[in-house]
Structure formats: structure tokens, C-alpha cells
Amino acid sequence: MRLASLLLAAVSLASTVVDAYWLQDIAHRGTAPFTPAGYQVFRNVKDYGAKGDGVTDDTDAINRAINAGNPCNRGCASTTMTPALVYFPSGTYLISRSIQPAYMTMLHGDASSPPTLKATSDFAGFGLIDGNPYYTSTLNWKAVNVFFRQVRNFIIDTTAIPPGTPATGMHWPTSQATSLQNIVFNMPTASNVVHVGLFIEEGSGGLLTDLTFNGGAAGASMGNQQYTMKNLKFNNCKTAIIQLWDWGWTYVGLSINNCGVGIDLSAGGSAGKVETGSITLIDSTLTNVGIGILTAWGQNTTPDTAGSMVLENIQLNNVPIAIQGPNSVTMLAGSSTSMTIAAWANGHVYSGSGGGNPGETAKLIAPNNRPGVLLSNGRYYTRSKPQYEQRPVGDFVSVRAAGARGDAATDDTAVLQSVIDSATKQNKIVFLDHGMYRITSTLRIPPGAKIVGESYPTILSSGGFFNDMNSPKPVLQIGQSSGQVGQVELVDFIVSTQNAQAGAVLFEWNLMTPNGQTPSGMWDVHARIGGFTGSQQQVAQCLKSPGDATVRKECIVAFMAMHVTKGAGGLYMENVWLWTADHDIDDAANTQITIYSGRGLFIESTAGTFWLYGTGSEHHVLYQYQLSATQNIFMGQIQTETPYFAPQPNALVPFPPQSSLQDPDFSASCAGVQERNCAAAWGLRVINNSKNILVYGAGLYSFFTNYSTDCSTFAAGQTCQARMTSLEGIAQGSQVNIYNLNTIGARQMITRDGRQVVWYADNVNVFPSCVAVYRSG
Ligand SMILES: *[C@@H]1O[C@H](CO)[C@@H](O)[C@H](O)[C@H]1NC(C)=O
Numbered sequence: 052m053r054l055a056s057l058l059l060a061a062v063s064l065a066s067t068v069v070d071a072y073w074l075q076d077i078a079h080r081g082t083a084p085f086t087p088a089g090y091q092v093f094r095n096v097k098d099y100g101a102k103g104d105g106v107t108d109d110t111d112a113i114n115r116a117i118n119a120g121n122p123c124n125r126g127c128a129s130t131t132m133t134p135a136l137v138y139f140p141s142g143t144y145l146i147s148r149s150i151q152p153a154y155m156t157m158l159h160g161d162a163s164s165p166p167t168l169k170a171t172s173d174f175a176g177f178g179l180i181d182g183n184p185y186y187t188s189t190l191n192w193k194a195v196n197v198f199f200r201q202v203r204n205f206i207i208d209t210t211a212i213p214p215g216t217p218a219t220g221m222h223w224p225t226s227q228a229t230s231l232q233n234i235v236f237n238m239p240t241a242s243n244v245v246h247v248g249l250f251i252e253e254g255s256g257g258l259l260t261d262l263t264f265n266g267g268a269a270g271a272s273m274g275n276q277q278y279t280m281k282n283l284k285f286n287n288c289k290t291a292i293i294q295l296w297d298w299g300w301t302y303v304g305l306s307i308n309n310c311g312v313g314i315d316l317s318a319g320g321s322a323g324k325v326e327t328g329s330i331t332l333i334d335s336t337l338t339n340v341g342i343g344i345l346t347a348w349g350q351n352t353t354p355d356t357a358g359s360m361v362l363e364n365i366q367l368n369n370v371p372i373a374i375q376g377p378n379s380v381t382m383l384a385g386s387s388t389s390m391t392i393a394a395w396a397n398g399h400v401y402s403g404s405g406g407g408n409p410g411e412t413a414k415l416i417a418p419n420n421r422p423g424v425l426l427s428n429g430r431y432y433t434r435s436k437p438q439y440e441q442r443p444v445g446d447f448v449s450v451r452a453a454g455a456r457g458d459a460a461t462d463d464t465a466v467l468q469s470v471i472d473s474a475t476k477q478n479k480i481v482f483l484d485h486g487m488y489r490i491t492s493t494l495r496i497p498p499g500a501k502i503v504g505e506s507y508p509t510i511l512s513s514g515g516f517f518n519d520m521n522s523p524k525p526v527l528q529i530g531q532s533s534g535q536v537g538q539v540e541l542v543d544f545i546v547s548t549q550n551a552q553a554g555a556v557l558f559e560w561n562l563m564t565p566n567g568q569t570p571s572g573m574w575d576v577h578a579r580i581g582g583f584t585g586s587q588q589q590v591a592q593c594l595k596s597p598g599d600a601t602v603r604k605e606c607i608v609a610f611m612a613m614h615v616t617k618g619a620g621g622l623y624m625e626n627v628w629l630w631t632a633d634h635d636i637d638d639a640a641n642t643q644i645t646i647y648s649g650r651g652l653f654i655e656s657t658a659g660t661f662w663l664y665g666t667g668s669e670h671h672v673l674y675q676y677q678l679s680a681t682q683n684i685f686m687g688q689i690q691t692e693t694p695y696f697a698p699q700p701n702a703l704v705p706f707p708p709q710s711s712l713q714d715p716d717f718s719a720s721c722a723g724v725q726e727r728n729c730a731a732a733w734g735l736r737v738i739n740n741s742k743n744i745l746v747y748g749a750g751l752y753s754f755f756t757n758y759s760t761d762c763s764t765f766a767a768g769q770t771c772q773a774r775m776t777s778l779e780g781i782a783q784g785s786q787v788n789i790y791n792l793n794t795i796g797a798r799q800m801i802t803r804d805g806r807q808v809v810w811y812a813d814n815v816n817v818f819p820s821c822v823a824v825y826r827s828g
């Protein structure tokens with residue numbers, strides 16, 4: 052008796068001294084419903100033989116942990132069915148070859164004491180972590196189809212590899228709903244170093260945050276369609292960032308110290324064809340950097356607007372040349388002491404009612420007049436995904452322990468509701484173990500709730516309750532009535548629908564978090580509508596049928612992805628992808644499907660105050676983003692796509708416009724529009740006196756008509772749809788401002804009250820058309 056209680060006391064003492072990260076200690080009950088019995092979602096690498104002692108070669112043990120249960124790895128197209136969370140306790144893991152995570156696999160280190168992955172001196176492989184290997188001459192996964200992957204809390208160390216031997220910290224050609232967070236790259240600082248911390252050559256991102264690069268020839272060398280990257284630090288790199296190519300890119304909060312070059316955008320310049328479409332850089336500091344930004348852009352370079360760049364609030368300390376153009380011409384002088392670039396733009400600048408080709412600008416411009424409610428110490432407020440590493444394991448309440456099944460079949464509504472309510476009352480955190488939780492009525496998220504998912508569990512709406520287009524119902528209702536006061540945090544999960552769900556609103560955000568308090572937040576929380584096992588909105592039910600405009604009722608699967616209602620306010624969103632599937636992820640050939648979701652993200656909050664970092668909204672019928680009578684919104688790289696089936700049918704069906712939701716009425720607004728395909732989803736629509744809408748990077752794309760991409764090139768005249776961005780009823784002085792607006796497949800880039808303001812052919816970029824600055828005036 053006495054001995055036992057002494058032991059217990061010792062154990063509890065030890066656990067207060069070295070409290071392991073809760074994720075390590077929590078009971079692992081997550082299940083994947085479409086796997087054989089015994090399939091483990093959570094894998095601690097130490098259970099697979101990894102030592103983490105800095106001496107033993109742990110490569111094989113780690114790859115065993117990843118490949119247990121035969122997940123989607125070499126040769127597999129993609130799948131949602133074999134999710135995994137591979138966990139690394141604190142320690143130093145010596146590796147001699149690449150770690151190759153599978154599709155839908157997360158690599159998480161201990162958040163309170165991140166583990167080190169240390170390369171041996173004879174390391175062989177393309178990245179200590181290779182997120183998409185070249186087993187052949189092509190990537191294992193088509194980079195634009197790599198979704199639902201995370202890596203966080205690591206130190207990646209190549210310092211044992213000779214500096215002159217090529218080495219890559221991490222290879223990460225991936226796309227939406229992927230994230231890297233809290234990773235340090237340690238590389239040699241020798242003058243002959245050729246190491247690169249992070250290498251990305253393709254994809255459609257995505258979000259990266261809180262990365263530190265020490266040493267190396269380049270911290271990060273990257274090409275991708277678009278990205279949002281925030282809080283990246285570069286110390287003692289020869290070049291901090293090499294931009295290989297892009298369409299649009301938003302950098303927020305870079306800190307570049309003691310580097311030769313800050314950002315090198317000169318790719319393609321020597322060959323006369325600039326490769327970087329555009330970048331937006333804000334709220335950053337460069338200290339002791341030889342050349343801040345090196346660009347290939349010039350008055351006469353091609354394509355016309357390639358190399359567009361907008362800077363805002365950049366602090367330079369001992370940066371002799373701020374911007375250097377081709378032939379070593381200084382475009383903006385720096386300073387051997389300190390200076391601030393309030394704002395700079397090169398590229399095409401428009402305002403108000405627009406006009407033809409405005410010619411090239413390269414000059415200091417007035418910055419946006421930033422609303423104070425969006426700022427913290429003069430910069431836009433940011434908050435990375437909370438990992439709750441300060442909280443003990445006893446503060447987490449498992450929904451599976453409480454009896455939720457998560458098998459995509461059982462009705463889990465009541466048990467989820469009860470856990471959410473009781474955990475929140477006790478100030479505890481709901482742990483959504485991996486699983487697919489079917490619900491048949493609205494799940495109410497009360498003020499104070501915190502919900503954390505294990506490797507993207509899914510909440511799946513189902514049944515008749517959600518299937519009436521004339522009586523839409525929220526799947527998740529955050530705040531019970533519009534304007535209820537409180538704060539909520541949602542982390543790492545997916546909301547989806549099953550079968551026909553014509554009335555499903557996946558997120559209804561009613562909560563008002565007052566200014567001055569910690570905003571509510573969503574981090575890596577996604578709408579995934581269709582295209583996965585369990586949805587029954589797949590190839591078997593909704594195979595595409597190009598040319599056939601008949602709407603199949605069973606393929607009307609959502610009313611709206613997210614509705615932020617009039618009384619709501621104070622919400623921070625980071626890496627949120629509101630996706631209607633264009634293809635079936637669980638089909639071996641990734642076959643395309645035709646499913647219908649009415650609307651993307653609709654914000655009509657009158658108080659406003661929203662931050663959208665790295666969000667996307669895709670393939671909804673009426674619009675991707677619509678803002679009505681709202682204000683004070685930061686949007687940093689938004690990304691949209693129009694449905695691939697359009698215009699068969701076009702956006703007149705199957706969702707009749709509802710005036711109470713300020714829906715676009717294409718039958719009225721397209722009258723008199725000469726361009727083809729007018730009744731097509733808006734990428735971004737801002738209406739009804741909205742003000743202080745500050746967009747820092749937008750990629751609004753329409754690649755297809757009738758499942759053919761023929762319309763989306765300059766040669767074809769970008770004829771996929773007539774119009775893409777609409778401002779309606781915006782008053783003078785309202786500040787609806789967009790930096791680096793990139794559109795694809797649309798003729799009129801911006802219309803205002805129905806009239807053309809900006810025309811695509813006046814703004815030719817690398818593949819999109821690009822406007823560096825548009826201000827509503
Ligand atoms: C749409 O595409 C299909 C398949 O490629 C083709 O058969 C059909 O004629 C096309 N329809 C139109 C109107 O272009």
C-alpha cells in the first residue's frame with residue numbers, strides 16, 4: 052500500500068517536472084472507418100523502434116511508422132482513407148535517407164520541445180523530409196492534388212553534411228490544406244555552402260508559418276501558383292528567398308538578417324522572360340542585407356506585368372540597396388542606417404473607374420489606411436495555430452471516450468453535442484479523435500469552446516434536415532444567435548456533407564468577439580464538400596458528364612460553405628479551404644465529378660474585423676467570396692476557382708437567387724453583357740457599402756468550360772467567363788483595395804456596378820492577368 056502510494060507520488064512529481072506534450076500522453080482512440088480492424092491512426096515513432104538518441108540511425112524505424120497499415124505512398128494517386136498522425140517525442144533522430152510521409156499523413160513533433168532530425172554526413176535523399184518524392188522523373192503525387200498534410204514542430208539539421216555537398220532540408224511541392232508550422236532549418240554558414248532549407252517547385256498552396264532558416268546558400272527556394280507565408284526568419288543565409296516562379300504570393304512578417312540578398316525574383320530575367328508573376332510583401336524587417344529585393348522586372352520586360360510587386364510597411368536597417376532591377380540598376384535606394392518603405396508598387400496601378408493599359412509604375416505609393424482594429428503594434432494582427440502545449444493532458448476531453456463512434460454511419464449528434472457542452476463548461480478542450488462523425492441536426496458550438504482534431508477528423512452532415520434548399524440549416528453553428536458574445540477556437544478538422552444536402556450551410560458564424568479581446572479563430576479547419584469515401588458524392592453517384600446540363604438532385608450537396616452573419620465579428624481564419632470537390636480523391640484515377648454547392652464564403656457582419664490568412668474557396672456556383680455591408684477585413688492571398696462544368700449548366704441553376712442573402716442575380720445583371728459566359732460564379736463580390744476591405748493578394752481562377760481548359764489561355768482570349776471581380780454600391784472613400792489581383796480565364800478582371808473597370812488583355816502576366824494595385828477611390 053505504502054509503496055504503491057509512494058510510487059504514485061513519484062510519478063505525479065515526475066509528471067509535473069517533465070510534463071510531456073498532451074498529444075503524446077492522451078489515449079489514442081482515433082479510428083479510420085474505411086480501414087481494416089487494427090489500423091492505427093496515431094503512431095509514436097518510438098513504438099516503431101526509433102531511438103531519438105542522436106546516435107542510432109532512425110531512418111528505417113521512422114519510415115516503418117509512416118508505412119504501417121499500408122497508407123497511400125509510392126504509386127498511389129491520393130486517398131483520404133488512410134490518415135495518420137506520426138508523432139516524434141523530443142530527441143535527436145539521426146537519419147541517413149529521406150523521411151517520406153504518405154498522403155493524408157501528418158508529422159508532428161513535441162510542441163513543447165521540438166525534436167531534431169539530423170542528417171548523417173553521408174545523407175542521401177532529396178530532403179530530410181521529402182513530401183513528394185521523385186521515384187521516377189515525375190513527382191509521386193501530382194503536386195496540385197496534394198492536400199491534407201501537415202508538418203510541425205521540428206528542427207531540421209543539415210550541418211553534418213559537408214557545406215559544398217548539395218543538401219535540401221525539406222522538399223514540399225504540395226497544395227491547398229497543407230501547412231508547415233514551427234520548423235527551424237539549421238544549415239552550415241561556410242562561404243562555399245550550397246545547402247537549401249526548403250525547396251518547392253510546384254503546387255497550389257497553401258500556408259507556411261513560423262519557420263526559421265539559419266545559414267545555407269538559400270533559406271527557401273520556391274515556385275508554386277500561390278502561397279501565404281507568415282513569420283519567416285532568415286539568419287545568415289546567402290540569399291534568404293529564391294522565388295523560382297509564381298502567379299501570386301503573400302509574405303507577411305519576414306525577418307531577414309545578415310543575408311546577401313533578401314528576396315531574389317530575378318528568375319528568367321536573363322532570358323528575357325520573367326518567371327515570377329507577382330509578390331506582395333508586408334510588415335517585414337530586413338537588417339544587414341546587401342540587396343533587399345533583386346527583381347527581373349523592367350519597363351520593357353515580358354510578359355508585360357510579370358514581376359509585379361507591392362510592398363507595405365517594410366523596415367530596413369543597413370540595407371544599402373532596397374530594390375535592384377536588371378543590369379544592376381538601383382530601383383529604390385536603401386540606407387546604411389534605417390528607413391521605412393511605407394508602400395511601393397511596380398506593375399499596373401488602377402483606381403476608381405479604371406481604364407485601359409495604365410503603363411508601368413515603379414514608385415513609392417501611399418499605403419493603405421489601415422483600420423486600427425486590425426492591427427497589433429502597427430502590423431496586421433496574426434496568431435498562429437494554438438497547440439495548447441501549456442495545457443495538461445487532463446484538460447482534453449475525447450469524444451470517442453464519451454461514446455462517439457466516428458464510423459460515418461452511426462448518428463453521433465447527441466454525444467458530440469454533450470461533450471462540446473460539458474467540456475466547454477469546465478473550460479476543457481474537446482479532442483476530436485480521428486474519425487468521421489455523422490450528424491443529423493445542427494451542432495451548436497457555444498462561446499468558450501475549443502475543439503482540436505486529430506489528423507483532420509470529419510464532421511459529416513446527413514439526412515433530410517439538411518436537404519431543403521428553401522430552409523437552409525447550419526451544420527456547425529458557432530454562437531447560437533447572431534451577435535452572441537464570446538470566443539471560440541477551432542483547430543485541425545473538416546466539415547463535410549453526405550449524399551444530397553441542398554440546404555447545408557457548413558459553418559454559420561454568429562459569434563461576436565469584441566475588439567480588444569483575443570479574436571476567435573479557425574486554423575486548418577476546412578469545408579471538404581464531396582469527392583471522398585463516406586460522402587457518397589463520388590464517381591459512383593456524380594461522375595462528370597461534360598455537355599450535359601441536367602442537374603442530378605442527388606448531386607446538390609451544399610447550400611453554402613460558410614456564412615458569417617450580421618451580428619458576428621472578430622474572427623481570425625488561417626489556412627481555411629472551402630472546397631467543393633472537382634475530382635474524387637479516393638478514385639485511383641482522380642476522376643472528375645459534378646456536384647453543386649451554392650455559395651462559398653459570405654460575410655455580412657456589420658461590425659466586421661476579420662483576418663483571412665491563406666484562405667481559399669472553390670467551385671461554388673454563385674460566388675466564392677461575397678462581402679456585403681461589412682468592413683475591416685484583411686485578406687492575404689485569397690484563392691478561388693469557378694466550377695469546371697460551367698457553363699453546362701451555368702450559374703442560373705440549380706440555386707435560385709435569394710435576395711435576403713444578397714445573392715447575385717445573373718439573369719438581371721447579365722442583361723446587355725456582350726461577353727460569353729456571363730452567368731458564372733464571381734470570384735470576389737463586394738457590395739452594399741462595404742468598406743476597408745484590404746486584399747493583399749488574390750488569385751481568382753476560371754480554368755474550364757465544359758471540363759475543357761481550352762478557354763484559359765491568352766491565345767484563346769481567356770474566355771472561360773466574362774467577369775470575375777465585382778464591386779457594387781461601394782461609396783467614395785471606402786477603401787476596397789486589392790493588391791496583386793491575378794485572374795485566369797476571365798475577360799473583365801474587375802467590374803464596378805456592372806461596368807468594366809479592368810480588362811484582362813491590358814495586364815498580361817506569366818499565365819494570369821495581374822493588376823498590382825486597384826483602389827476603389
Ligand atoms: C462538352 O464536352 C463534351 C465532351 O468533351 C462534348 O461532347 C460536348 O459537345 C461539349 N459541349 C459543348 C456545348 O461544348
Ligand SMILES: *[C@@H]1O[C@H](CO)[C@@H](O)[C@H](O)[C@H]1NC(C)=O
Nearest residue numbers: 679680713738739740779780
Ligand atoms: C445589396 O446589394 C444588392 C446588389 O447590389 C442590392 O440589390 C441590394 O438592394 C442591396 N441591399 C441592401 C440591403 O443594401
